[in-house]
Amino acid sequence: MEPVVIVGGGMAAARLARRLDAPTTVIAGERHPAYNRVLLAGVLARQYGPEVIALPAPGPGVRWRAGVRATAVDTAAREVVCDDGTREPYGTLVLATGAAPVLPPLHDGELPEGVRAFRTLDDALADPGERAVVVGGGLLGVSAAAALAVRGVDTVLVQQGERLMERQLDAAASTLLREQLTALGVEVHTECRVRRLRPGGVLLARGSPRPEAGGRYELAADTVFLACGVLPLSGLARDAGIAVGRTGGIVVDERLRTSQPHVHAIGDCAEHAGVT
Structure with a gap:
């Protein structure tokens, strides 16, 4: 039986691996076992620990390579190239690369110290300090802000849109x-655009609704969480010549x-009939 990667x-990926009746290798990327990403806000709030959101372990026929990332797909040789120098041959390859957080333009491609996306278990386990700013008022940002407030963190939620x-x-x-959210203690600002991320907080665009003393539009924070949406992670496929929509x-x-x-x-990386 040909191997599945x-x-x-x-x-x-975790659900598929449990259902396959073939030798299977999972190149997992994250160092943690598979978990339910939908429940990350509860971990951030410290309402429960990581073990609560862990998914059932795959069966004995599955080799789970935690902390290893795929860097290329060689479709001619039918191999996946990994960042540790190994190559995984496949009979069938399944790309379940998910989605990545949308980030603003960054200097040298690096997030400033104290700024992180809210996307992974490591993000939820990080110490937010006493004051946090959440950028983005969608489902993820609202969940993160509520979780931080429940935990007792002084939290400001900044949303560019009207509501x-x-x-x-x-x-x-x-x-x-x-x-x-306000009843929980979250300070909410809509129609408020972040101009710059920096260590220790964010600078808001001029005209935003919360100027600081001296006319400076600044929000101080120990941690800034970015929840500005996600995009499919399809670079691996694109580089291999696989069609991207x-x-x-x-x-x-x-x-x-x-x-x-x-x-x-x-999963989140796939597009069918124009819809992810």
Whole structure:
């Protein structure tokens, strides 16, 4: 039986690995075992520990390579190249690379000290300090802000749009959500754009609703969490000549097959009929 290689160790990859009846290798990337990413806010709030959101372990036929990242796919040789110098041969390759947080333009490509995305278990386990700023008022940002407030962290939520969770909620529901966050102690600012990230806080664009003393539009924070949306992680596929669609996802058909034989894609990285 030909081996299956899955690139990515998230929820989609873990579930698939448990269901396959073939020798399977998972190139997981993260150092942690697979976990339910939807429940990260509860870990951030310290309402429960990482063990609560852990997913069931794959069976004995699965080799789980934690902390190893795929750097290239050689479709001619049918091998995955890893960052530790090893190569994993495959009969079938499944790309389950997920999505990456949207980040603002960065100096030297590095996040300033104290600034992190809210996307992984390591992000949820990090010590936020006494004061935090959450940038982004979508589902992830709202969840992070509420979790921090429940934990007793002085929290400010900054949203560029007119209201919170504007993709999911109408104006009335968004107003109720804002009232709930305020009741938890979250300071909420909408129509407020971040101009610059820096160690120790953020600088807001001029005209934002909260100028500091001396006319400086600045929010101080021990930690800044970025929750500005996500984009499919499809660079590995693109570099291998596999078709990527208009949303940035890896194009798949109704059987999750990509444009390259023996290669499939599942989860947040996949795009079907123009939708990720």
